[in-house]
Amino acid sequence: MKPKIKMEENPPKRVLQFLRWFCREDYLEEIEGDLTEIFIRQYKRNPRKANWKFAWNVIKYLRPEFLKPLKDHYLMYKNYSQIMKLFMPIAFIVLFVMAILSLIPIKANxxxxxxxxxxxxxxxxxxxxxxxxxxxxxxxxxxxxxxxxxxxxxxxxxxxxxxxxxxxxxxxxxxxxxxxxxxxxxxxxxxxxxxxxxxxxxx
CATH class of the missing domain: 2.40.50 (OB fold (Dihydrolipoamide Acetyltransferase, E2P))
Structure with a gap:
């Protein structure tokens, strides 16, 4: 369950929307809840720093296992120009991260x-x-x-x-x-x- 927070302690709206846009539904609630709890603790100490740290933590989840299938985005954004405007920068970042991670296999022993x-x-x-x-x-x-x-x-x-x-x-x-x-x-x-x-x- 997501924590109840005061209005002034809300995470940045656009960053939160971005997380909800790319993150799979089966992971979203847990990830959003955890990041919001971290944001609240940091906000009480340093509101300005809490905002950019929240954005950075969201960016860290731009990894293949957390991304929605492409078809979900097409259902959300029927206008082609909107799709391209939102998707192209994300696709570039995701492909870069995937390329890096692919070079680091996990040894199962x-x-x-x-x-x-x-x-x-x-x-x-x-x-x-x-x-x-x-x-x-x-x-x-x-x-x-x-x-x-x-x-x-x-x-x-x-x-x-x-x-x-x-x-x-x-x-x-x-x-x-x-x-x-x-x-x-x-x-x-x-x-x-x-x-x-x-x-x-x-x-």
Whole structure:
């Protein structure tokens, strides 16, 4: 749920509209809520600084996994000139970020993974058909990549895992984690329920 805030503490309207324009619906509420909470804390200390930091944090989410499909934008903006005016600068930035990130593969092995025990609160299908987990007491987006999930699906995992305690291995952050604001996106590399390995990228 988005925090209630005073009128003078509202994040910059145009930046917020920009976030809602490009961000997938299945991630938007959590991302917007987290960034708004950060904005409120910073606004109380330094209102001017809070505005540009909010804009910078929104820009950090211009990453492939958070972008709406192109067809959604065409439904929102039927006028071609509006589409081009809004989309072209964004497309350039996104392609640049994608090119950079493509050069930095995540090595899926135990040496490059951290371990934790957590209780599963929710499992759902996220952007790009990733499987996204909500874990009790933990903020952020924990996900199994659509590239490596094989035959797993969110519905079956939801029935099995909600309320269960699981062991998770997740990829340790590298340099590009600096681009993420407080809400992190964390790739799961192995998932265990008791002695059963439900999912693993380890070879």
């Amino acid at each position: 135990k040496e490059n993974s951290a371990e934790m025990i957590a209780n599963v609160m929710a499992v759902k299908q996220g952007g790009l058909n990733d499987i996204v987990f909500s874990l009790q007491g933990l903020r952020g987006i924990y996900y199994i990549s659509h590239i490596t999930k094989n035959d797993l699906n969110a519905d079956s995992l939801s029935r099995r895992l909600i309320g269960q305690t699981v062991k998770i291995y997740y990829a340790k952050p590298h340099f590009w984690a600096l681009l993420s604001p407080t809400t992190n996106t964390i790739q799961i590399t192995e998932l265990r329920l008791g002695n059963e390995v439900i999912f693993s990228e380890f070879r």
